[in-house]
Amino acid sequence: MIIALQRQLPKLINFRHFSYVNKNNKYFIQTIRPFSIMSSQKDHKLCMIPGPVEFHEDVLTSMSTLATSHVSPAFIPVFGESIQLLRKVFLTEKGQPFVVSGSGTLGWDMVSSNLVEPGEDALVLNTGYFGDSFSECLKVYGAKVTQVKSEIGERTTIQEVSDAISDKSYKIITITHVDTSTGVLADVKGISEVVKKQSPNTLIIVDGVCSVGCEELRFDEWGIDVVLTASQKALGVPPGLSILVASERAIEVFKNRKTPIPSYYASWAHWLPIMNAYESRKGMYFATPPVQLIYALNTSLKQITSIPLETRFEQHKKASNRIKDALDSLGLNFLPKNREAAANGMTAIYYPEGIQPADLLQKVASHNVVIAGGLHRAIATKYFRVGHMGISATEPERKHLDTVISALTDSLKELGYSGK
Amino acid sequence: MIIALQRQLPKLINFRHFSYVNKNNKYFIQTIRPFSIMSSQKDHKLCMIPGPVEFHEDVLTSMSTLATSHVSPAFIPVFGESIQLLRKVFLTEKGQPFVVSGSGTLGWDMVSSNLVEPGEDALVLNTGYFGDSFSECLKVYGAKVTQVKSEIGERTTIQEVSDAISDKSYKIITITHVDTSTGVLADVKGISEVVKKQSPNTLIIVDGVCSVGCEELRFDEWGIDVVLTASQKALGVPPGLSILVASERAIEVFKNRKTPIPSYYASWAHWLPIMNAYESRKGMYFATPPVQLIYALNTSLKQITSIPLETRFEQHKKASNRIKDALDSLGLNFLPKNREAAANGMTAIYYPEGIQPADLLQKVASHNVVIAGGLHRAIATKYFRVGHMGISATEPERKHLDTVISALTDSLKELGYSGK
Numbered sequence: 001m002i003i004a005l006q007r008q009l010p011k012l013i014n015f016r017h018f019s020y021v022n023k024n025n026k027y028f029i030q031t032i033r034p035f036s037i038m039s040s041q042k043d044h045k046l047c048m049i050p051g052p053v054e055f056h057e058d059v060l061t062s063m064s065t066l067a068t069s070h071v072s073p074a075f076i077p078v079f080g081e082s083i084q085l086l087r088k089v090f091l092t093e094k095g096q097p098f099v100v101s102g103s104g105t106l107g108w109d110m111v112s113s114n115l116v117e118p119g120e121d122a123l124v125l126n127t128g129y130f131g132d133s134f135s136e137c138l139k140v141y142g143a144k145v146t147q148v149k150s151e152i153g154e155r156t157t158i159q160e161v162s163d164a165i166s167d168k169s170y171k172i173i174t175i176t177h178v179d180t181s182t183g184v185l186a187d188v189k190g191i192s193e194v195v196k197k198q199s200p201n202t203l204i205i206v207d208g209v210c211s212v213g214c215e216e217l218r219f220d221e222w223g224i225d226v227v228l229t230a231s232q233k234a235l236g237v238p239p240g241l242s243i244l245v246a247s248e249r250a251i252e253v254f255k256n257r258k259t260p261i262p263s264y265y266a267s268w269a270h271w272l273p274i275m276n277a278y279e280s281r282k283g284m285y286f287a288t289p290p291v292q293l294i295y296a297l298n299t300s301l302k303q304i305t306s307i308p309l310e311t312r313f314e315q316h317k318k319a320s321n322r323i324k325d326a327l328d329s330l331g332l333n334f335l336p337k338n339r340e341a342a343a344n345g346m347t348a349i350y351y352p353e354g355i356q357p358a359d360l361l362q363k364v365a366s367h368n369v370v371i372a373g374g375l376h377r378a379i380a381t382k383y384f385r386v387g388h389m390g391i392s393a394t395e396p397e398r399k400h401l402d403t404v405i406s407a408l409t410d411s412l413k414e415l416g417y418s419g420k
Numbered sequence: 421m422i423i424a425l426q427r428q429l430p431k432l433i434n435f436r437h438f439s440y441v442n443k444n445n446k447y448f449i450q451t452i453r454p455f456s457i458m459s460s461q462k463d464h465k466l467c468m469i470p471g472p473v474e475f476h477e478d479v480l481t482s483m484s485t486l487a488t489s490h491v492s493p494a495f496i497p498v499f500g501e502s503i504q505l506l507r508k509v510f511l512t513e514k515g516q517p518f519v520v521s522g523s524g525t526l527g528w529d530m531v532s533s534n535l536v537e538p539g540e541d542a543l544v545l546n547t548g549y550f551g552d553s554f555s556e557c558l559k560v561y562g563a564k565v566t567q568v569k570s571e572i573g574e575r576t577t578i579q580e581v582s583d584a585i586s587d588k589s590y591k592i593i594t595i596t597h598v599d600t601s602t603g604v605l606a607d608v609k610g611i612s613e614v615v616k617k618q619s620p621n622t623l624i625i626v627d628g629v630c631s632v633g634c635e636e637l638r639f640d641e642w643g644i645d646v647v648l649t650a651s652q653k654a655l656g657v658p659p660g661l662s663i664l665v666a667s668e669r670a671i672e673v674f675k676n677r678k679t680p681i682p683s684y685y686a687s688w689a690h691w692l693p694i695m696n697a698y699e700s701r702k703g704m705y706f707a708t709p710p711v712q713l714i715y716a717l718n719t720s721l722k723q724i725t726s727i728p729l730e731t732r733f734e735q736h737k738k739a740s741n742r743i744k745d746a747l748d749s750l751g752l753n754f755l756p757k758n759r760e761a762a763a764n765g766m767t768a769i770y771y772p773e774g775i776q777p778a779d780l781l782q783k784v785a786s787h788n789v790v791i792a793g794g795l796h797r798a799i800a801t802k803y804f805r806v807g808h809m810g811i812s813a814t815e816p817e818r819k820h821l822d823t824v825i826s827a828l829t830d831s832l833k834e835l836g837y838s839g840k
Contacts (some may be wrong), residue, residue, distance in 0.1 A: 045494070047487035052711060053452040060484035067467035067474045070659070074465070101660050102685065103521040103707035109685040137684040228740050232708055239490070240521050240660045242709030262682060265522065265529040275740030285795065287523035288652055290713075291472060292483055370489050375705065398783055 028275035042319065045365060048404045049372040050180045050210055050346035050387035051233035056303060059237060062295040070291055071132065071283030078298045079278040079289065085301035086245060087234070088229055089212065092219035095245040098271050099288045099297070104209040104230025106242035106266060108137040111172070111205055111226055113263035114254045118142030120171040123164055123202075125156040127186060128179030129376050130207060137173075141262055146170075152182060152379060153334075155341040158190050165199045172203040172225075177211035181375040182335050183348030183385065185215065192222045203250055209233060213242075213304060214316040214345035214389045225250040234316070235344055236300040236390040240293045312394060313344075319401055320344040320391035323386060326405045330412065331419045335383055345389040348374075350382055352417050357381050359415055465785060468824045469792035470600045470766035470807035471653035475716075476723060479657060482715040490711055491703030498718045499698040499709065505721035506665060509632065510647055511729065512639035515665040518691050519717070521710045524629040524650025526662035526686060528557040531592070531625055533683035534674045539563030540591040543584055543622075545576040548599030549607060549796050550627060558594075561682055566590075572602060572799060573754075575761040578610050585619045592623040592645075597631035601795040602755050603768030603805065605635065612642045623670055629653060632663075633724060634736040634765035645670040651713065654736070654765050656720040656810040660698055660713045674795070678798045717724060733764075739813035740764040740823055743806060746825045750832065753838045755803055765809040768794075770802060772837050777801050778816055779835055787827035 047054055068075050079099070086097040100106060116122055122143040124135045127150050137318050146168065148160050156175075158324045165173070173195055175186050203225040211217055212227060213234030219227060224247065231241035246268075247252070254268050261267040270286045277284035304312065324339065324347055333350045336342035351357060357373055361384065364371050372387070374380040384409075392400035412419075467474055488495050499519070506517040520526060536542055542563040543553045547570050555565045566588065568580050576595075585593070592614055595606050612624050623645040631637055632647060633654030639647060644667065651661035666674070666688075674688050681687040690706045697704035708822050724732065744759065744767055753770045756762035771777060777793055781804065792807070794800040806828075812820035832839075 044486045044488075045492075047489055049489050051708065052487050054487045060486070062481040064480035066464045066480070067472050067658075068464075069467055069469050069792070069794075070472065072465075073785075073789055091677065101521065102526070103710070105707035106522070106685045109683070112684065140680070140682065140684045140687075230708065238487075238710065238712040239708045240713055260560070262560065263529070264532065264560045265526045266685065267560075287525035288471065288650065288659045290523070290658065292658040293660055293710075293713075363492075370492055372489070372491075405428040 001003060033327050046400060046403055048369055048387050048392065048400065050118060050183075050385050051230070051389070052232060052239055053236060053387055053390040054392050054398075054400060055236060055238060056300065056391050058303070059296045059300050062299040063292050065292050065295040067293050070289050071141060071285065072114050075291055075294075076278060076281055076283050080281050082294055082298045082301055083275055083279045084296070085305055086243065088305045088342045089220065089301060089309065090219045090245045091217070092245060093248075094248050095219050096248075096272070096275065098242075098244045098246070098268070098275055099246075099289070099294065100242045100271060101240065101287065101293075102242035104228065104237060105133075105243055107142075107207070107209070107228030107230070107244050108117040108134050109263055109266040110242070110244055110268065111174070111228065112138045112141040112143060113261055113266050114141045114268045115205075115226070115250060116141060116171055116259075117257060117259045118262075120146060121146065121168055123159065123168075123173040125173065125175050125186065125191070126150065127155060127176055127182060127184040128152070129181035130176045130179050130209070131174075134176070134207060136176055136341060143346070144173075150184070152376060153184060153337045153341070155184050155186055155336075156191065158187065158194050161191050162194050162198060165195060165202065170199065170202045172205050174205040174207060176207040177215060177217065178209075178343040178345065180210040180346065180385075181348075183338050183343045183346050184341055185211075185343045188217065188224070189222050192224060196223055203253060210343065210345060213312070214393065215343065216313045219245060219247075235297070236388040237293065237296045240266055240290055241297060315355065316344040316389065316393045318389045320347065321345050322401050323388050323405065327408070330409060345393070346385060346387045348383055348385050351384065352412070355412070355415055355417055357384065360384060360411060363411035363415055369404050369407040371408075373405070423650045434548060463723040464791045466820060466823055467623060468789055468807050468812065468820065470603075471650070471803050471809070472659055473653060473656060473807055473810040474812050474818075474820060475656060475658060476720065476811050478723070479716045479720050482719040483658060483712050485715040487713050488711050490709050491705065495711055495714075496698060496701055496703050499714050500701050502659060502714055502718045502721055503695055503699045505718070505725055508725045509721060509729065510639045510665045511637070511641065512665060512667075514672055515669050516668075516692070516695065517638050518662075518664045518688070518695055519709070519714065520662045520664075520691060521660065521707065521713075523659060524648065524662055525553075525725040526585070527627070527629070527650070527664050528554050529561075529683055529686040530662070530664055530688065531594070531648065532558045532561040533681055533686050534562060534677075534688045535623060535625075535646070535670060536563045536591055537677060537679045538682075539564060541566065541588055543588075543590040543593040545581065545595050545606065545611070546570065547575060547596055547602060547604040548572070549601035550596045550599050550629070551594075554594055554596070554627060557790065563591075570604070572796060573604060573757045573761070575604050575606055575756075576611065578607065578614050581611050582614050582618060585615060585622065590619065592625050594625040594627060594772035596627040597637065598763040598765065600630040600805075601768075602768065603763045603766050604703030604756050604761055605763045606632075606800065608637065609642050609645070612644060614645055621672060630763065633732070634813065635763065636733045639665060639667070651717060654660065654809040655717070656724070657713065657716045660710055661717060669781065736764040736809065736813045739808045740767065742821050743767050743808055747828070750829060765813070766805055766807045768803055768805050771804065772832070775832070775835055775837055777804065780804060780831060783834055784827050787830060789824050791824070791828075
């Protein structure tokens with residue numbers, strides 16, 4: 001079942017039904033998927049939550065890459081190339097990517113421990129659960145945190161930011177691009193503009209866990225200093241990678257700290273030489289990198305960068321509108337106050353009156369689709385969430401959107417909801 | 421190629437050539453491996469380094485588990501059961517396991533930030549690179565570190581420990597069970613005894629990254645307070661999991677801290693409720709767990725606990741003696757001064773005179789086997805390392821030991837080494 005082919009041949013083949021792996025500089029085409037993963041993808045419950053998302057077959061195949069040394073000539077270029085491909089996805093020329101074994105949460109520790117010194121001021125724009133948590137993390141490392149807290153479903157206004165930064169000189173400002181707990185989309189571009197104008201020394205930090213790979217985000221053009229994200233959302237890779245890009249300015253700030261870095265594992269002093277080494281195709285050791293996850297990341301980044309990012313942003317907007325229009329026509333209400341303030345990779349929806357949370361999630365699951373409950377502490381039992389990132393948005397032939405819309409429509413009907 | 425079977429049937433089947441996955445309460449037997457992973461395992465270079473180790477086919481299959489929600493009824497019992505199985509591997513009744521997305525290194529942060537308060541004394545028994553690094557980590561979190569540093573290749577003596585702890589009252593003592601940089605095996609049992617006798621309040625911390633699953637280690641019987649490890653060594657799972665077990669006493673010490681925990685991501689205050697929730701079969705969120713790695717962990721832990729741990733320890737001793745006897749008969753010298761002080765899951769060997777480091781590693785690689793270079797800073801270019809953990813030791817029918825011995829013997833011959 002394995003056919004060795006010449007190096008140039010794989011390009012000619014429709015990879016949807018094949019995986020390829022590079023072994024000893026020969027490509028092997030494996031026809032395993034049509035019989036295994038592809039068919040079993042049909043059987044499993046479709047995972048339409050705001051991360052982990054559904055994974056491409058080739059990404060899953062990479063996850064079971066055979067044992068490979070983390071400093072071997074086989075792995076080094078895979079890691080090195082992944083670091084370079086991340087720049088393309090983040091739209092940056094000189095930003096410094098970090099790929100670290102950990103969950104997205106670890107990105108907060110990296111920001112808080114490398115860029116803020118004890119007693120320095122941080123401004124957190126809070127549009128949900130993740131703003132609360134980022135604040136808590138910053139405080140652990142000694143930051144003095146001020147929050148601009150929006151009502152549930154509202155985004156921070158430019159005026160609110162302008163007012164806040166005219167009060168005080170902040171070392172950093174943090175923006176949750178999409179708060180996964182509310183589905184609210186921040187105006188990162190507008191906020192960056194006002195910060196650059198009024199407080200040019202403030203580092204602009206974007207929590208892009210639920211935005212990188214699905215929302216328009218222009219690192220260099222918008223002058224962002226850090227974007228942190230995780231593997232399991234729009235980057236389309238199983239969970240386990242904390243991914244972050246830092247601007248040259250942020251790296252300078254880190255290098256010129258006066259106080260010691262108060263973390264060991266999250267310290268860029270350890271990770272920066274590792275990233276530089278692998279990018280220049282040398283192995284180096286601080287902690288064993290998660291080899292299989294990085295193979296999977298490499299596979300996904302190649303897929304993502306094979307078309308213009310603009311197209312990808314559009315695909316996610318289109319998918320989002322499709323879901324939101326369908327739910328709107330059922331008479332459901334969204335957490336975000338308007339479409340402009342709503343994420344394109346996920347949707348947060350209030351349960352209609354009379355529908356019990358557990359009932360709807362279970363009913364939808366009986367239709368072989370998994371959606372998520374609420375997460376925002378204040379209203380956790382009042383709403384649910386649907387994810388539509390990655391291949392669910394970019395490969396309509398998989399019919400993930402149709403499936404989740406049907407499952408939701410049918411489930412609501414079966415529970416006696418008659419619509420508007 | 422997929423055959424649905426009754427629940428009880430899989431037990432009857434020889435799983436060496438099949439994988440099984442539970443989907444919608446039906447078992448599916450996939451015959452993909454004989455044609456894909458099994459055959460390609462033959463093609464790839466055998467990874468005989470001291471971690472990552474070679475992985476079992478079923479573990480690799482679990483790595484490509486389809487997208488699954490981290491709070492779904494499918495995943496919760498897998499995580500919960502893994503936590504329980506870890507107790508069996510660590511030989512503890514009531515120890516508290518932690519399974520966190522991260523590399524083994526993160527375990528040092530967990531110990532240093534949860535158990536030691538700023539200004540408290542820590543004693544580090546240093547038998548190589550990893551003692552240096554653990555010390556550095558402890559200092560970052562404010563510990564006052566004293567080291568008992570052994571000569572390269574020597575283990576800490578009980579007398580040295582006894583002398584050290586009679587000087588000062590230490591909050592913790594750390595022991596690197598196997599220092600992967602030197603292959604030195606610590607006498608954890610003997611050290612624990614003397615600490616318990618002379619300084620009963622001192623918490624006993626074991627870095628078991630290169631020992632859990634291959635070296636005799638009795639958590640409860642020896643009265644250990646923390647063992648930390650990683651997934652990619654003798655636990656036989658790809659890298660990306662930081663795994664730690666804490667005693668009830670250690671958890672009490674953590675709960676009674678007077679100062680705040682100086683880490684966010686490594687704080688047990690976040691992870692303890694998560695571990696308790698999953699163990700009692702409830703989903704809960706702090707950070708997205710690495711779902712696929714935990715499926716793989718579950719698969720490997722089931723394999724490990726399917727035979728008595730005593731047998732597993734014996735298998736690793738036997739494999740180790742096999743490798744060491746073969747290299748000994750070639751006239752090579754080991755870093756550890758004697759067999760008693762040498763690890764059973766890996767071997768560290770000096771290059772014979774006239775053999776250049778890069779030459780030997782490359783020559784062995786040309787025989788399709790990957791071994792590791794030196795890591796200890798003082799002598800990095802003077803020695804190499806071979807791993808023999810997990811399936812390489814427990815499944816002799818794979819002939820991994822024969823393969824690495826032949827590759828080394830042939831390579832040395834080809835490089836002109838004539839032996840003793």
